[in-house]
Amino acid sequence: MSWLNPKYRHSLHKTGNLTTVSNVSEFFLLGLSDDPEPQPLLCVLFLSMYLVTVLGNLLIIQAVTSDPHLHTPMYFFLSNLSLADIGFISSTVPKMIVNIQTHSRVISCEGCLTQMSIFILCGGIDCTLLTAMAYDRFVAICHPLHYTAIMNAHLCGFLVLVSFLVSLLESQVHNLIVLQLTCFKDVEISNFFCDPSLLLDLACSDTVTNNIVMYFVGTIFGFLPLSGIFFSYYKILSSILRIPSTGGKYKAFSTCGSHLAVVCLFYGTGLGVYLISAISQSPRKDVTASVVYTVVTPMLNPFIYSLRNRDIKRAMWKLLSKIISS
Template sequence: MGLSENPDLQPTLFGLFLSMYLVTVLGNLLIILAVSSDPHLHTPMYFFLFNLSLTDIGFIYITVPNMIVNIQTHSRVISYGGCLTQMSLFLLLGNMDYMLLTVMAYDRFVAICHPLHYQVIMSPRLCGFLVLGSFFLCLLDSHLHNLMILQITSFKHVEISSFFCDPSQLLNLSCSDTFSNNIAKYFLAAIYGLFPLSGIFFSYYKIISSILRIPSSDGKCKAFSTCGSHLEVVGLFLGTASAVYLGSAASHIPKKDVMASVMFTVVTPMLNPFIYSLRNRDIKSALRRLQSRAL
């Protein structure tokens, strides 16, 4: 259904979302270039940030370009196969964002609570395993949701009150008994939602406890500054995701749900590189060195 049926708003929406898409891709590409080209940033923390930026580019790519094309062609139709593909990639990359933020919380926990053993614990092998393990877990969740959707037979000529194939709406399209689907949906939500959230909360509980034991205020500020950017991104991601899925479950108002989806799928990937580049001295220094080499 898109964002608005008003034809006068379509050029504005086209320009706005095209600009946001280009800013997101450019910002995350700069993070990727800075991390890959600067030896000072070849550390576990920036390895995870590199993968987060890659994921954010893919995450916005699966929703916004299709919407921009729909605005230009004045068509809001998506094929059955295209809808399933978009939903699968949305789940894969959205969950991957969440898993990477959880892994980054663990990285900050090791760096602050076990600084002397940081290089040994966060070895390249473990970092690669955490990223690959997160990817395959997210791929499994995506396939399980696909299997649930494939059980829905009455899936023609339906309207989705969003600008992409939102899995939470697709799962409610069946006219048959959805008890088993609901059980599976809540089980997956508990596994892929609560476990990573528990990991983030536990990591920051231990981090805050360790920081409070530091005697000097300068030491506390320095320790906390190493995870400030990550905390902001986690808060932004969880806040917008909760508005989309918990808020829509409590009170289904299509317009509000769509605006919350825009914040989650478009605004969050766009702001992530700004948060990390503006709050992080290492990234700013790497970007300056990258600029000087380019000039």
């Protein structure tokens, strides 16, 4: 595509009353605010949130790796989820911080496509891993005697590999849709990262087919994992209700608490972003919703698992004690 060639700059031409931009080599991310006054505060805030997210998730990965008691399928999936969360937030926030520091909002077309690829890839991995973790809980509660045989190392590795490949396919489909665009009405993206739906909104050509394909792909890749989670928890709930004692019911359901909280947070904020962008006409509301989904959600995941899970808390304290004493 000509707009990906770095030798091209913006070329403006009039078509009726519409000004179009062809041969685009870069876009401008409008970010969170046009006001220069809060920029230093925003920089410190998002840098702090980014560091908390990365360090929290790295701590979970290290705790799972270092403690033999956590070498189970559930914690194997959790460590991969933490890795995906690091990639998810790293695809957007560092670029935003650099833009604030350099007082620049420019992102190249290659950078835009790369950011979209990593963002969708890591988001897809999050989505599919949450489904794998729901299946793990389903097997643990509904088929406890066969748990070790079913959730073996080969199956766990296969599920993580499938999660990566499916998410990679989704990200490349979105990229191919964007690559079909030949010109744009504007080069200003009303967010702090490249979103494929926003790029389609900027396109001057008819994007009805592309929009249908993009939303169809998004629905398929979002609906199928969510259906798997609902089915797993339907079976889990049915199994728990058959347990005669209240203590037994609580103990069985408590093993799902952290995962269920993360699922609600991830899909709840994702659905919120979709609804706000569909209903609201205010770009600033869309940006605020995007911050919650892309920054706050991956930051809270380590806290949810560490605060609600005794095994993780114990492993983290052991790890921190080892680090402090060394």
